[in-house]
Amino acid sequence: MRIRCPYCGERSNDEFTVLGDADALLTRPSGENIEAFHEYVYQRTNPAGLHRELWYHSAGCRRWLVVTRDTRTHEITNVAFANSRGEGATA
Amino acid sequence: MKYSIFSILREGLRGGKGWTPAWREPEPKPHYDAVIVGGGGHGLATAYYLAKEHGLTNIAVVEKGYIGSGNVGRNTTIIRSNYLLPDNTHFYEWSMKLWEGLEQDFNYNAMVSQRGVLNLYHSDGQRDAYVRRGNAMRLAGVDAELLDADGVRAMAPFLDFANARFPIQGGLLQRRGGTARHDAVAWGFARGADNRGVDILQNTEVTGIRIEAGRAVGVETTRGFIGASKIGLACAGNSSRVAAMAGLRLPIESHVLQAFVSEGIKPTIDQVITFGAGHFYISQSDKGGLVFGGDIDGYNSYAQRGNLYIIEDVHEAGMALWPAIGRVRTLRHWGGIMDMSMDGSPIIDKTPIDGLYLNCGWCYGGFKATPASGWCFAHTIARDEPHKLNAGFRLDRFASGRLIDEKGAGAQPNLH
Numbered sequence: 001m002r003i004r005c006p007y008c009g010e011r012s013n014d015e016f017t018v019l020g021d022a023d024a025l026l027t028r029p030s031g032e033n034i035e036a037f038h039e040y041v042y043q044r045t046n047p048a049g050l051h052r053e054l055w056y057h058s059a060g061c062r063r064w065l066v067v068t069r070d071t072r073t074h075e076i077t078n079v080a081f082a083n084s085r086g087e088g089a090t091a
Numbered sequence: 092m093k094y095s096i097f098s099i100l101r102e103g104l105r106g107g108k109g110w111t112p113a114w115r116e117p118e119p120k121p122h123y124d125a126v127i128v129g130g131g132g133h134g135l136a137t138a139y140y141l142a143k144e145h146g147l148t149n150i151a152v153v154e155k156g157y158i159g160s161g162n163v164g165r166n167t168t169i170i171r172s173n174y175l176l177p178d179n180t181h182f183y184e185w186s187m188k189l190w191e192g193l194e195q196d197f198n199y200n201a202m203v204s205q206r207g208v209l210n211l212y213h214s215d216g217q218r219d220a221y222v223r224r225g226n227a228m229r230l231a232g233v234d235a236e237l238l239d240a241d242g243v244r245a246m247a248p249f250l251d252f253a254n255a256r257f258p259i260q261g262g263l264l265q266r267r268g269g270t271a272r273h274d275a276v277a278w279g280f281a282r283g284a285d286n287r288g289v290d291i292l293q294n295t296e297v298t299g300i301r302i303e304a305g306r307a308v309g310v311e312t313t314r315g316f317i318g319a320s321k322i323g324l325a326c327a328g329n330s331s332r333v334a335a336m337a338g339l340r341l342p343i344e345s346h347v348l349q350a351f352v353s354e355g356i357k358p359t360i361d362q363v364i365t366f367g368a369g370h371f372y373i374s375q376s377d378k379g380g381l382v383f384g385g386d387i388d389g390y391n392s393y394a395q396r397g398n399l400y401i402i403e404d405v406h407e408a409g410m411a412l413w414p415a416i417g418r419v420r421t422l423r424h425w426g427g428i429m430d431m432s433m434d435g436s437p438i439i440d441k442t443p444i445d446g447l448y449l450n451c452g453w454c455y456g457g458f459k460a461t462p463a464s465g466w467c468f469a470h471t472i473a474r475d476e477p478h479k480l481n482a483g484f485r486l487d488r489f490a491s492g493r494l495i496d497e498k499g500a501g502a503q504p505n506l507h
Contacts, residue, residue, distance in 0.1 A: 014400035042342040042489040046331035
């Protein structure tokens with residue numbers, strides 16, 4: 001599997017560290033509502049199909065990326081910087 | 092037909108003409124007392140123990156593929172009960188006890204081989220952790236022996252004891268651990284369940300779960316609707332997908348775990364040996380192939396195949412442990428989809444929906460649990476409450492904070 005980092009270009013996925021479901025992890029609740037925080041920390045949609053996920057380019061530019069990837073085929077359809085939605089390259 | 096030395100002799104003399112299929116290919120009935128979704132090891136074991144221990148025989152196991160096509164035929168066949176935390180120790184020891192009587196119980200040769208499982212340690216800190224784990228096991232009635240380097244050398248002289256970075260100081264040995272023929276386990280449970288009247292519906296995919304007034308009443312399948320008084324989900328890597336049909340969101344991610352087999356060589360390694368400095372475990376099959384594996388790939392996957400960097404990582408760990416295997420060629424590798432729970436421990440529980448029960452979260456350790464998982468899940472379904480052996484494996488433990496974090500790494504997701 002190769003990931004096209006918007007900053008570094010196409011690299012092998014062993015340069016990256018994966019954290020998981022971007023939509024779950026990028027919407028951090030305030031912590032006042034226990035149930036919402038439980039959802040945020042533990043519950044995952046875990047789809048078979050397109051999955052937006054956080055990857056960290058640890059052996060590269062050290063930027064956090066949102067990679068859109070099909071979990072059935074490992075095909076990557078989009079890569080963008082995590083801190084600026086919309087910015088970035090299409091794989 | 093009961094399998095025995097006499098049946099083999101009789102059929103040998105008759106040219107094998109009297110053998111019958113090990114299980115039927117029945118048509119689905121309109122309604123069952125219980126439907127188990129997932130015809131893997133755990134689902135088949137659940138049906139078997141529902142029939143055997145609880146007298147329920149109007150049961151169907153619904154499987155989208157064929158029996159043994161999933162993780163039960165994809166693992167590295169290790170059985171053991173060397174756990175630290177009480178919930179795990181007692182549960183896996185019950186599984187070990189069931190393994191010990193399993194072949195007589197379901198009249199099928201599952202090739203259970205108690206050849207010993209040896210976990211190596213490479214530092215003083217790791218030794219202390221293993222002493223603690225061994226003591227916890229012995230207090231719970233499980234066998235455990237701490238070996239020093241000479242003790243390990245007597246069993247496996249070929250390991251790299253003088254490794255510069257990770258010298259082998261000793262190991263924690265569970266002699267009752269070992270291996271079993273994985274697909275024979277699926278076949279044995281399938282045959283045993285079928286003999287007791289359970290319908291095994293292969294190539295029947297569940298496409299929906301029908302819920303009326305807060306109660307599960309049946310499953311939609313590719314062969315039509317099947318009504319059920321109770322529904323048990325044992326879907327391993329597909330647990331999130333199937334649970335979503337009932338509107339449930341689970342603390343589960345599906346990940347790919349790869350396993351490997353080498354070309355066949357002469358008998359070399361008598362035990363299951365695990366490398367303590369990396370994630371690597373190895374044993375030898377009766378055909379001679381070295382069977383080994385390591386870490387999951389680490390990203391969500393339903394693809395049943397992994398990537399090259401883990402293949403390299405696993406082989407590097409193997410070389411660090413046992414340099415001589417560099418001369419052996421890897422023959423095959425494959426991937427299975429693991430239902431990784433957020434604390435690394437399983438879930439066997441009721442769900443918020445009446446009549447719907449859940450068995451999942453086995454991470455990469457589900458095979459050894461097969462008999463006890465089925466046994467406890469059958470109890471949970473039949474009695475509508477967990478057995479004390481699976482009382483800790485609750486679905487709501489992530490909300491309540493009663494996590495079972497066997498690795499001792501604290502309560503955090505992405506532990507895997």
